Amino acid sequence: MVGWEYPPHNSGGLGVACDGLSKALSDAGNQIYFALPYQHSKSLAHLEFIACHDPKWLEFTKAPFPSYATKKNAQRVDFLPLAQIEQKVAEYANMISKKSKKYEKKYDLIHAHDWMSFPAAQKMKNQTGKPMLAHVHSTEFDRIPRGSGSNFIKRAEYQGMQAADLIVAVSHYTKQVLIDKYDVDADKIKVVHNGIEPLKQSSVELIHFAASRPLLVFMGRLTAQKGAKYFVDLAAAVLEDLPDALFVLAGNGDQYQSLLFKAAGNQLSASVLFSGFLRGREKEILLSRADIFVMPSVSEPFGLVAAEAAQRAVPVIISKNSGVAELLSDAIQVDFWNIDEMKAQILKVINNKKYSQSIVKKQNQNLKNISWENTAKRLRDLYKDVLSR
Amino acid sequence: MPQICLYLQLHQPYRLGDFDLFDIGSEISYFDAADKHNAKIFKKVARKSYLPMLRLLLQLSKASPSFKLALSASGIFLEQAMAFEPKIIKILKLLAKSQQVEFLAETYYHSLSSLYSEKEFEEQVAKHSKVIKKLFGVSPIVFRNTELIYSNDIAKLVEKLGFTGVLTEAVPRYLKSRPRTKIYKSSTKASLPLLLKHAQLSDDIAFRFSDPNWSDYPISASKYFTWLNKYHEDAIINLFMDFETFGEHQWKDTGIFDFFKKLVKKISKSKTSCFKTPSELFNSILTSDGQVEAMVERVYDVPEPISWADVDRDLTAWLDNDLQQDSISKLYELEDQILKSKDQKLLEDWRKLQCSDHFYYMCTKWAADGDVHAYFSPYDSPLEAYRKYSIVLADLAGRLKNHPEKEA
Numbered sequence: 139m140v141g142w143e144y145p146p147h148n149s150g151g152l153g154v155a156c157d158g159l160s161k162a163l164s165d166a167g168n169q170i171y172f173a174l175p176y177q178h179s180k181s182l183a184h185l186e187f188i189a190c191h192d193p194k195w196l197e198f199t200k201a202p203f204p205s206y207a208t209k210k211n212a213q214r215v216d217f218l219p220l221a222q223i224e225q226k227v228a229e230y231a232n233m234i235s236k237k238s239k240k241y242e243k244k245y246d247l248i249h250a251h252d253w254m255s256f257p258a259a260q261k262m263k264n265q266t267g268k269p270m271l272a273h274v275h276s277t278e279f280d281r282i283p284r285g286s287g288s289n290f291i292k293r294a295e296y297q298g299m300q301a302a303d304l305i306v307a308v309s310h311y312t313k314q315v316l317i318d319k320y321d322v323d324a325d326k327i328k329v330v331h332n333g334i335e336p337l338k339q340s341s342v343e344l345i346h347f348a349a350s351r352p353l354l355v356f357m358g359r360l361t362a363q364k365g366a367k368y369f370v371d372l373a374a375a376v377l378e379d380l381p382d383a384l385f386v387l388a389g390n391g392d393q394y395q396s397l398l399f400k401a402a403g404n405q406l407s408a409s410v411l412f413s414g415f416l417r418g419r420e421k422e423i424l425l426s427r428a429d430i431f432v433m434p435s436v437s438e439p440f441g442l443v444a445a446e447a448a449q450r451a452v453p454v455i456i457s458k459n460s461g462v463a464e465l466l467s468d469a470i471q472v473d474f475w476n477i478d479e480m481k482a483q484i485l486k487v488i489n490n491k492k493y494s495q496s497i498v499k500k501q502n503q504n505l506k507n508i509s510w511e512n513t514a515k516r517l518r519d520l521y522k523d524v525l526s527r
Numbered sequence: 528m529p530q531i532c533l534y535l536q537l538h539q540p541y542r543l544g545d546f547d548l549f550d551i552g553s554e555i556s557y558f559d560a561a562d563k564h565n566a567k568i569f570k571k572v573a574r575k576s577y578l579p580m581l582r583l584l585l586q587l588s589k590a591s592p593s594f595k596l597a598l599s600a601s602g603i604f605l606e607q608a609m610a611f612e613p614k615i616i617k618i619l620k621l622l623a624k625s626q627q628v629e630f631l632a633e634t635y636y637h638s639l640s641s642l643y644s645e646k647e648f649e650e651q652v653a654k655h656s657k658v659i660k661k662l663f664g665v666s667p668i669v670f671r672n673t674e675l676i677y678s679n680d681i682a683k684l685v686e687k688l689g690f691t692g693v694l695t696e697a698v699p700r701y702l703k704s705r706p707r708t709k710i711y712k713s714s715t716k717a718s719l720p721l722l723l724k725h726a727q728l729s730d731d732i733a734f735r736f737s738d739p740n741w742s743d744y745p746i747s748a749s750k751y752f753t754w755l756n757k758y759h760e761d762a763i764i765n766l767f768m769d770f771e772t773f774g775e776h777q778w779k780d781t782g783i784f785d786f787f788k789k790l791v792k793k794i795s796k797s798k799t800s801c802f803k804t805p806s807e808l809f810n811s812i813l814t815s816d817g818q819v820e821a822m823v824e825r826v827y828d829v830p831e832p833i834s835w836a837d838v839d840r841d842l843t844a845w846l847d848n849d850l851q852q853d854s855i856s857k858l859y860e861l862e863d864q865i866l867k868s869k870d871q872k873l874l875e876d877w878r879k880l881q882c883s884d885h886f887y888y889m890c891t892k893w894a895a896d897g898d899v900h901a902y903f904s905p906y907d908s909p910l911e912a913y914r915k916y917s918i919v920l921a922d923l924a925g926r927l928k929n930h931p932e933k934e935a
């Protein structure tokens with residue numbers, strides 16, 4: 139596999155997905171070599187890392203690299219200048235052809251994750267003639283809505299998909315984006331949904347904070363893609379009828395400042411709160427405490443966090459433009475811009491326990507079909523298919 | 528000979544602690560957790576500024592009976608001094624005894640209540656006068672508002688409370704070309720006398736003293752003394768500044784203490800200048816029947832609030848952007864409910880949250896003033912100041928909602 143980030147050095151959903159699917163593939167008997175553009179700090183049982191970094195890249199050895207990521211700690215968002223990412227992607231491709239040589243006899247196919255890895259995977263394919271899978275977890279059209287994203291990235295995505303023997307999309311929604319925006323042949327794209335880790339008995343002591351108030355949660359990068367501003371609009375609308383409700387935005391992103399000003403400008407300072415980026419214990423506390431989870435994404439290839447909320451028996455409102463909606467078919471599905479509909483649903487969930495419970499119950503049924511085991515099974519079938527060509 | 532009116536401001540806010548989202552509804556204090564932090568800052572400033580400067584003032588007042596000044600200490604400064612550095616209170620008491628120091632009135636919580644709630648403003652001024660009387664044995668008769676904020680409307684409020692005069696800033700857009708070295712009077716019915724800060728001579732000490740890029744750097748006491756003496760003998764030179772100028776903003780190694788000592792000695796000995804307290808100056812313009820002289824040409828008409836802060840000398844340090852405006856509006860919207868709850872703890876928290884510093888930290892003006900704001904802020908950014916404050920606001924509103932008084 140050719141990747142870009144891997145937990146704990148992950149900046150977003152990509153690392154989580156790579157971890158989930160490689161574990162399940164390993165359990166199913168696959169041997170995985172996982173290339174990364176840096177030295178991973180641990181060795182793991184289910185795969186062998188190939189560190190494709192040049193010791194000269196000093197600053198580059200600090201993962202995660204901002205691909206479409208945000209810095210984990212500060213409110214500031216430090217994207218690497220795009221030119222620098224482009225350069226790293228090119229350097230990665232150069233390093234990988236050297237570093238992967240000794241593995242050449244050991245692997246059968248190349249499985250690459252998102253555009254940062256595509257040039258590297260293409261190089262390996264050219265050198266070895268082995269088949270290549272291009273796995274699309276998200277596209278530039280999702281990340282920067284309205285098509286104003288980087289042409290360099292779009293070209294890298296396009297060329298990677300052209301070079302690949304098979305394209306894996308994380309959802310039917312993403313498959314359609316690839317067909318519409320990248321003009322890829324529909325037959326070449328196979329949909330393989332992500333899985334989810336089963337919910338473990340939490341060791342976290344849950345804090346039922348703000349106990350007497352309805353709590354609505356948004357969790358994700360504060361970017362145009364994730365539709366965070368619709369969540370603030372929604373807050374303004376809902377507070378007219380539920381003045382005690384609290385709205386929490388968990389995450390960082392380039393819209394952080396404008397969202398703070400939007401909340402204050404709409405006189406929501408005591409009702410719309412920002413927690414910053416949460417992980418681990420705090421993420422668990424917030425998701426578990428939520429009365430409703432809202433994901434108003436403008437374009438969401440998958441949207442794992444909505445399924446994580448559903449696992450914690452939280453009624454979920456998700457954008458129709460999301461991959462996870464294909465699996466959580468009984469969650470409340472809305473157009474991301476439809477504030478009136480979202481508001482009506484929120485009032486119904488908060489005021490009607492039976493309705494709330496029935497959604498949770500149906501979501502639990504949906505969740506049974508979401509597992510990394512299913513993902514691995516589907517991928518193994520595709521591997522066989524490609525290798526038998 | 529010019530009359531020198533020196534006034535120094537003592538204030539420290541209660542900064543917020545680590546109260547975060549998950550503490551909402553927990554009854555954890557907004558400030559207690561920060562006591563360590565607040566105590567640390569207070570002790571540090573006490574060591575660098577409050578104690579050495581107060582000792583110097585005491586020494587100078589003993590050596591020169593003609594040395595006088597005005598001090599104003601916010602209530603929350605005095606609380607923290609009692610808790611963290613009681614020596615400060617001891618020296619202040621000695622200064623009060625000397626009768627060479629006049630204590631001024633202000634809002635106990637160093638708040639912007641004069642702009643938001645007349646009732647709250649009166650409560651806080653009364654609470655402050657009470658603590659000053661209790662500690663120092665005198666009731667203040669001259670008023671200075673938080674950050675010298677002043678307007679015609681505020682003058683009306685102050686007048687009602689019976690003060691004999693007010694200290695504020697000389698702002699050219701309202702003063703026009705008139706000299707700032709005279710006593711003015713408010714544009715109100717009873718004509719409250721006003722002293723206006725001499726920004727240039729004050730800021731030469733407070734801001735420029737150690738600036739090597741300043742064309743007059745370095746200044747000696749003699750040089751500064753000649754500047755004072757350029758003024759006519761009835762001129763009043765109002766040197767108003769933060770107390771922390773001495774030792775904190777200007778560190779000891781800049782020579783600030785030595786400068787001040789020499790300057791005071793020069794003025795005290797001089798036949799051409801003298802120290803006056805605000806109430807002495809205000810008394811000087813009273814007619815034999817106790818009325819303020821007519822002074823028709825000296826009405827200071829201030830329709831929009833002014834202050835001594837930043838380049839603009841207006842309210843934009845605290846109330847410029849949406850973050851500041853909505854935070855403070857939300858806070859004062861709770862007033863009725865807070866008072867109805869009759870809950871002392873709620874009232875106390877609500878009042879501490881009124882301290883102007885909280886809104887100052889949220890300022891996003893990034894011209895020359897940005898540096899000053901950043902210097903004083905405990906936060907990495909104004910956004911973080913707002914983020915933390917709004918979490919506390921959400922909790923305060925929640926506590927009110929759950930208050931038993933409400934159900935009764």
